[in-house]
Amino acid sequence: MRQRPTRPLRQLGAVWPWALLLCAAAQAQNANPQQGEQIANNGLPPSVASCASCHGSKGQGMAAFPPLAGQVASYLRSQLDAFADGARGNPIMAPIAKGLTPQQRADVAAYFASLPSGIAASPGQADAKDKGAWLVERGRMQDGIPACSSCHGPGGAGVGAHFPAIARLSASYMQAQIDAWKKGSRPPGPLGLMEGIAKKLSSDDVNAIAQYYAGASGAAKP
Ligand code: HEC
Ligand code: HEC
Structure with a gap:
């Protein structure tokens, strides 16, 4: 057997995520998953369609619509922020993310994070x-x-x-x-x-x- 090429990364992985985790903890204040569930199922009419209509009723995703269930909240939140400010360019998600306040992005991220990924x-x-x-x-x-x-x-x-x-x-x-x-x-x-x-x-x-x-x-x- 060859040596696993990934050993240095494994070691790195054991150390630096702690520093990143501290930043994530600072970001996740006061998210309300119940409010997030409302948005996921009903959207914010008339401007924001329900997340479920594309990402599935349990956030399970489908083809071009990625699954959100069980994905960690800080990751989902950072992607929503990136869609909103254009750093992640996507014509479908940009208006949706912009239509949510930062609090609503945190809420909906917390909701999807709470669902089982399976x-x-x-x-x-x-x-x-x-x-x-x-x-x-x-x-x-x-x-x-x-x-x-x-x-x-x-x-x-x-x-x-x-x-x-x-x-x-x-x-x-x-x-x-x-x-x-x-x-x-x-x-x-x-x-x-x-x-x-x-x-x-x-x-x-x-x-x-x-x-x-x-x-x-x-x-x-x-
Ligand atoms: C009209 C369909 C549609 C609706 C409605 C929709 N999305 Fe999306 N979403 C997409 C598509 C398409 C992508 C993939 C974009 C890409 O390829 O970068 C995506 C990607 C995402 C991602 C990135 C996931 C990842 O793994 O990086 C997040 C987070 C997300 N959507 C959250 C939401 C939330 C929250 C809502 C409801 C407020 C929502 N979406 C509503 C179509 C939709
Ligand atoms: C050294 C660590 C590392 C390795 C190894 C790695 N990834 Fe990643 N990957 C990441 C990070 C960090 C992210 C999150 C990026 C972000 O926040 O935008 C990511 C995100 C992704 C995403 C986006 C997920 C989404 O929901 O949009 C895909 C797809 C992906 N990786 C595929 C792969 C594949 C395939 C491999 C193996 C060939 C791989 N990664 C190996 C660190 C890694």
Whole structure:
């Protein structure tokens, strides 16, 4: 067996998220998930459509509409802020996020964070014959691609405040995010970690990864 290429990242991962967590805690004051539930189900007529109409009644997502259930609140909140200020360019989400006050963004983020993601955080098996499995569990050392699971956790279930769950994402949504990082229409995120990785992933890689997660036990169930 080769050495896992991701060991230094694992060690890093054990240390610096604490510093980031402190910032996240400072941001999450007084969010009201009950208010968030109202917005999720009813929107704010007439300007903001219900989140459920696209992201699903339980935040489970569908194809181009990513799942929100169980995603950590600080991540959801930062994405809503980025849509609102244009740092994450998206013509559908921009007016919706702008239509919410910062308090309402925090409320709706807290609501979706409280729902179960349904992802089993069980470690997967690297398989040299399965490109997706290998990329997720081992990465591709020669191209400087670390294992997705070294940051996004076993089963792609997400870790802490800054590594979102990626197990349920459709290939098309995942590809859209990778392209957005490549062309700079999505903020680089914490320490630019993901932006750097995105630039090294081909569409073939992305398809294989999404397929692997969809087939991994528990990952496909919302
Ligand atoms: C008309 C459909 C539609 C509605 C209604 C909608 N969204 Fe979205 N949402 C999208 C699409 C499409 C994306 C993916 C954007 C992209 O590709 O960057 C998205 C992405 C997001 C993301 C980013 C998720 C991630 O994993 O990074 C968040 C957070 C979000 N929406 C929250 C909400 C909230 C909260 C509401 C209700 C107030 C809402 N959305 C209503 C279509 C919708
Ligand atoms: C070194 C840590 C690290 C590794 C390794 C990593 N990611 Fe990420 N990833 C992140 C961070 C941090 C974010 C959140 C970015 C943000 O806040 O905008 C992220 C976000 C994402 C998102 C966006 C999720 C959403 O809901 O929009 C996708 C897709 C993604 N990563 C895919 C991958 C894939 C595929 C791999 C493996 C090839 C991978 N990541 C490996 C750190 C990492």
